Amino acid sequence: MTSHPAKKIVPAFDVAKVRADFPILSRTVHGKPLVFLDSAASAQKPRQVIDAVTKVYSDEYANVHRGAYYLSETATANYEAAREKVRGFINAKNVSEIVFTKGATEAINLVAATYGRAFIKAGDEVVITAVEHHSNIVPWQLLRDATGCVLRIAPVSPDGSVDLAEFAKVIGPKTKLVAIAHVSNVLGTVLPVREIAGLAHAAGAKIMLDGCQGIVHRHVDVQDLGCDFYVFSGHKLYGPTGIGVLWARAELLDAMPPYQGGGDMIDTVTFAKTTWAPAPAKFEAGTPPIAQAIGLGAAVDYLNSLDRVAAADHEDALLRYAMTRLAQVPGVRLIGTAPHKAAVQSFVMDGAHPHDLATVLDRHGVCVRAGHHCAQPLMEILGVSATTRASFGIYNTMEEVDVLVHALIRAQEVLL
Numbered sequence: 311m312t313s314h315p316a317k318k319i320v321p322a323f324d325v326a327k328v329r330a331d332f333p334i335l336s337r338t339v340h341g342k343p344l345v346f347l348d349s350a351a352s353a354q355k356p357r358q359v360i361d362a363v364t365k366v367y368s369d370e371y372a373n374v375h376r377g378a379y380y381l382s383e384t385a386t387a388n389y390e391a392a393r394e395k396v397r398g399f400i401n402a403k404n405v406s407e408i409v410f411t412k413g414a415t416e417a418i419n420l421v422a423a424t425y426g427r428a429f430i431k432a433g434d435e436v437v438i439t440a441v442e443h444h445s446n447i448v449p450w451q452l453l454r455d456a457t458g459c460v461l462r463i464a465p466v467s468p469d470g471s472v473d474l475a476e477f478a479k480v481i482g483p484k485t486k487l488v489a490i491a492h493v494s495n496v497l498g499t500v501l502p503v504r505e506i507a508g509l510a511h512a513a514g515a516k517i518m519l520d521g522c523q524g525i526v527h528r529h530v531d532v533q534d535l536g537c538d539f540y541v542f543s544g545h546k547l548y549g550p551t552g553i554g555v556l557w558a559r560a561e562l563l564d565a566m567p568p569y570q571g572g573g574d575m576i577d578t579v580t581f582a583k584t585t586w587a588p589a590p591a592k593f594e595a596g597t598p599p600i601a602q603a604i605g606l607g608a609a610v611d612y613l614n615s616l617d618r619v620a621a622a623d624h625e626d627a628l629l630r631y632a633m634t635r636l637a638q639v640p641g642v643r644l645i646g647t648a649p650h651k652a653a654v655q656s657f658v659m660d661g662a663h664p665h666d667l668a669t670v671l672d673r674h675g676v677c678v679r680a681g682h683h684c685a686q687p688l689m690e691i692l693g694v695s696a697t698t699r700a701s702f703g704i705y706n707t708m709e710e711v712d713v714l715v716h717a718l719i720r721a722q723e724v725l726l
């Protein structure tokens with residue numbers, strides 16, 4: 311091979327450069343370098359997001375959609391610019407299809423309380439899967455209690471897959487809505503959402519995707535996915551807490567009644583009658599999370615500045631490496647080994663409770679999540695009360711997987 315000494319080899323994904331953008335990653339915990347493996351719960355924030363939020367409060371803060379003065383106009387323009395950034399990020403047709411909420415949980419509750427109450431009746435069926443987060447179970451149970459609709463559960467295979475043929479068995483003529491995770495927060499399974507959208511639509515039902523984990527690890531194009539609703543939280547996408555997104559097709563938002571009443575969501579109000587503003591304002595009653603939305607816009611800008619294909623490859627490589635290394639630790643059993651997975655890995659270790667394990671790992675600077683991960687029904691199906699979960703972000707490294715494995719082996723010495 312000819313060598314080109316003058317040519318610099320640019321790595322496809324420069325993880326060191328990415329890490330330098332996240333100030334918290336240079337701190338220590340218990341005297342050890344921080345190894346943050348809990349991004350599925352909430353991701354760390356790059357300086358670009360922190361700076362954007364600081365700039366709002368130090369330079370450009372006022373309420374939005376209100377004042378006819380410079381600062382309010384600037385804040386409004388920045389808030390609405392964030393909406394446009396989110397639209398572009400998920401390739402929604404129109405910016406009016408982007409509703410800001412305080413998080414995915416609120417977005418799902420919004421769909422259940424508005425679309426659900428208006429269009430789902432006694433005897434109608436809502437289909438979810440066995441892998442759902444409580445946020446995508448409980449709102450539908452509330453709807454069931456209010457309307458008498460039926461909740462049907464698509465099963466999960468022992469490896470954590472959601473099988474299409476099995477899924478098809480729970481969809482039928484009574485199905486009105488399919489509400490499922492894009493990616494499981496416990497197992498990392500990437501669900502066959504395009505195919506499931508096809509099944510839902512063939513049955514005349516709508517489909518809502520809980521994209522909390524999906525949008526973090528996969529490029530999302532809501533038109534290409536063929537879904538009707540897509541929800542996610544800003545804080546898992548390297549943005550602030552207190553901001554989330556509901557995307558829905560324009561005609562659905564138009565048909566849905568408001569969620570909450572208050573300022574900003576109205577057209578005219580008299581004591582006799584109130585008319586609504588068009589979407590998205592109809593669903594954004596009250597002063598919105600202004601700085602948080604702008605911070606989410608900054609997170610989107612940040613992700614767009616990276617090679618996202620290379621970032622996804624990097625995360626997939628981390629996952630494969632972690633699965634291989636963890637499986638080699640005696641007494642460790644991987645939970646979630648589906649063929650299509652994003653960078654989330656649950657496991658259990660013989661003789662060690664996940665909480666004890668997480669506490670010992672913390673002494674090594676390693677942050678992992680232990681517990682039921684807000685998926686108690688899934689834990690029951692898997693026959694475990696809890697798991698330990700390592701979840702990876704764009705800033706994690708192979709060396710951090712080594713630290714995790716080393717810390718696990720040390721934990722065995724302490725706990726067993």
Ligand code: PMP
Nearest residue numbers: 413414415443445495520522543
């Ligand atoms: N769904 C999934 C798949 C999640 O992982 C989470 C967060 N753990 C949620 C919903 C709820 O998100 P939030 O708490 O940000 O509203």
